[in-house]
Amino acid sequence: MRHAFAEARYTDAAALYDSASGQVPFEATLLRARISFKTQEYPHAIALLSSPPTDLNNALEAERLMLLAVAQSRTNRFDEADEFFAHAELAGARNLFPAELPYMRGRRFLEERQPQRAREELGRIRPFKSSDARVFGDLLETGILSQEERYYDEAKLLVDLLQFIDASGQHYFEESIHALRTVSMLARELDDPSIRKFVKSRVGRQTWTEDFRAHQFQTLKAVGWCHALEGDYFNGLRYLKMAGKIAPSVPWRAMTLLDRAYLARCFGESRWSADELSEADDLLMSVRWRETLDEERVALTLAAELFAPVDSGKAAFYLAQFSELRDAMSPLVLFRYDRRLSALADYAAAVIDINLDNREAARKTLQRVWQTYDEIGYDWRAGRAALWLYDLTKDEDWYSRAQDKLKNYRGTWLWEEVEARETNLPRLTAAQTRIVRMLYEGKTTRQICEETGRAESTVQNHIKAALKAFGVPGRSGLIAEIIKRGGRLK
Numbered sequence: 001m002r003h004a005f006a007e008a009r010y011t012d013a014a015a016l017y018d019s020a021s022g023q024v025p026f027e028a029t030l031l032r033a034r035i036s037f038k039t040q041e042y043p044h045a046i047a048l049l050s051s052p053p054t055d056l057n058n059a060l061e062a063e064r065l066m067l068l069a070v071a072q073s074r075t076n077r078f079d080e081a082d083e084f085f086a087h088a089e090l091a092g093a094r095n096l097f098p099a100e101l102p103y104m105r106g107r108r109f110l111e112e113r114q115p116q117r118a119r120e121e122l123g124r125i126r127p128f129k130s131s132d133a134r135v136f137g138d139l140l141e142t143g144i145l146s147q148e149e150r151y152y153d154e155a156k157l158l159v160d161l162l163q164f165i166d167a168s169g170q171h172y173f174e175e176s177i178h179a180l181r182t183v184s185m186l187a188r189e190l191d192d193p194s195i196r197k198f199v200k201s202r203v204g205r206q207t208w209t210e211d212f213r214a215h216q217f218q219t220l221k222a223v224g225w226c227h228a229l230e231g232d233y234f235n236g237l238r239y240l241k242m243a244g245k246i247a248p249s250v251p252w253r254a255m256t257l258l259d260r261a262y263l264a265r266c267f268g269e270s271r272w273s274a275d276e277l278s279e280a281d282d283l284l285m286s287v288r289w290r291e292t293l294d295e296e297r298v299a300l301t302l303a304a305e306l307f308a309p310v311d312s313g314k315a316a317f318y319l320a321q322f323s324e325l326r327d328a329m330s331p332l333v334l335f336r337y338d339r340r341l342s343a344l345a346d347y348a349a350a351v352i353d354i355n356l357d358n359r360e361a362a363r364k365t366l367q368r369v370w371q372t373y374d375e376i377g378y379d380w381r382a383g384r385a386a387l388w389l390y391d392l393t394k395d396e397d398w399y400s401r402a403q404d405k406l407k408n409y410r411g412t413w414l415w416e417e418v419e420a421r422e423t424n425l426p427r428l429t430a431a432q433t434r435i436v437r438m439l440y441e442g443k444t445t446r447q448i449c450e451e452t453g454r455a456e457s458t459v460q461n462h463i464k465a466a467l468k469a470f471g472v473p474g475r476s477g478l479i480a481e482i483i484k485r486g487g488r489l490k
Contacts, residue, residue: 001028008173010035010211026053026060033067037074038211045071062091066101073108081108099125103136107143115147131168135161135175142182149338149376151186155195158183162202173207180206181215184222188229191379191408196226213248214293220246221256228263229380231411233453237263251296254283258302265306266413267454268431268462277306284318289325297325298341304348308355315352319345343372343381350388363392370401379405380414387417428469432462439463440479 004013017024017032029048036045049068056064069084085105093101106121118140125137138161145154158179165172165179180202187195203223208216220243228236240256240263247253261276284303300322307315322345346369353362366385373382383405390398399421406414416430419437428436438448448459467473470481 001031005031005035006171006173008177008209008211010038010209026056026064030060030063030067033071037067037070040074042071042075058092059096062088062093062096065091066093066097066104069108070104073111076111078108078112098128099130099133099136103140106140110140110143110147113147115144118144118147131170134164135172138164139175139178142179147338152190152192152377155183155186155190155192158186159195159198162198166205173209174212176206177208177212177215181219181222184219184226188222188225189378189381191377193230196230199223200226213246214252214295217243217247217252221259224259229409229412229414231453233263233267249292249296250283250287251289251292251299254280254287255296255299255302257283258299258306261306262302263413266416266430267458268429268465269458274310277310281307281314289321292325297322298344300325301344301348305351308348308351312352312355315348315355319348319352339372339376340378343369346372347381347385350385354388354392359392363389366392374405380409383409383414384417387421390421428466429462432466432469435459435462436466436478436482439475440482 001013001016004010004016014032014035017028017035020028033045033048036042036048046068049064049071052061052064065084065088069081069088072078072084073081085101085108088101102121102124106118106125109115109117109121122137122140122144125133125140138157142154142157142161145151145157162176162179162183165176180199183195184199184203187199199219200223203219206216206219220239224236224239224243226236227233227239237260240259244253244256247256257276257280261273261280264270264273264276280303284299289297289300300318304315304319304322307318326341326345346365350362350365350369353359353365366389370382370385370389373379373385383402386398386402386405389395390402402421403418406418409415413430416434420428420430420433434452435448438451443451445456445459445463448454449456452459463475467475467478470478472478472481
């Protein structure tokens, strides 16, 4: 059981305990309680820990009290948690668990949204020089940095932690999985090629277990976005497909379909996008959302955003579902409390309002979205909000802000959206605008295919759409019409 636990095979370890007949060592009961934490079965953990044998030694009693404190904090009974932490210290936990005890207590303060108190616990870990102290300390500090909205610092520390684990030769299975999942999701958001490069190279070397299928799924999905955000659409879609194949639940599988629908729409592949969106819709409508894990529910915000242009009623329905479920999220989901979750929901609401022609409501909401993403350094999301604000207000300042936020995403659909607004070209998608620009530069269909990575049939369809939009029969007429209209092609 100890061996399975060390390898993060928690289901196997729990099965060994649950199938045991007769008495088991209390050390095994402590391990079983720790596994219950990972499945959020806190009453079960408390029951296991509340009936100890009478002859416990100091080490086992100190661990029991420490784990009871954790169980109380995870259920928001912080006063009771503090009492058990105090009892654990009296039983010698400070000497027996010099890094884990302050780590657990630091997590307790993060659960109550007190990052400064958590930093005090971090200060009790850092003087120790063991590998455990380094790992526990870094994990606690990344949680603190997250609550302080210092996401870039959090990502850099996670990279350092993973490099330390890799170099140490020790098997921190669970810790490396958590670290890689988190830094991958941050790499998707932050404008830092070095962090994206790290996660893309590190993901293939990670050891996964069945108990962390959701973490593996989220990591692969995030790595797919890292590729797409660098213009590598082939690998972006490939990783999204890989994530979809191992999706641990229906909502997670629907999320990958929604991601693919979004990217296909951005590429101008409307039929492909519609097919992916329809399949996702079928899955989402089959879900009993109150029975889902908390983070899965974010799929509803993306569904609301994507359905807004095609079915505003369904989009509003999905967003209303998310709003209702968000209030019921577990307090252990720290993401619930920060502004990123609010910004996701607000962005979807604004897109719905735009498609319902509620322009003023959309403008106010998008300004709030912009402020959040601008302040926390999520540049590409801030840039998208700025482009919408430019469309709504025609204020050139918003266009300049969008350019600034998205300038490092050249070669992607995000920069194509910037360029599409720079011209006077009518009714063209961002992908179509990019191809028209390349025609204007004198490039052949073959050259356009090579540079964009798109099939010849796709490029030809975009050209036909552009010819129809301008009302001209051929390419030369298209270029002449662009010049006549004063398009600022560069």
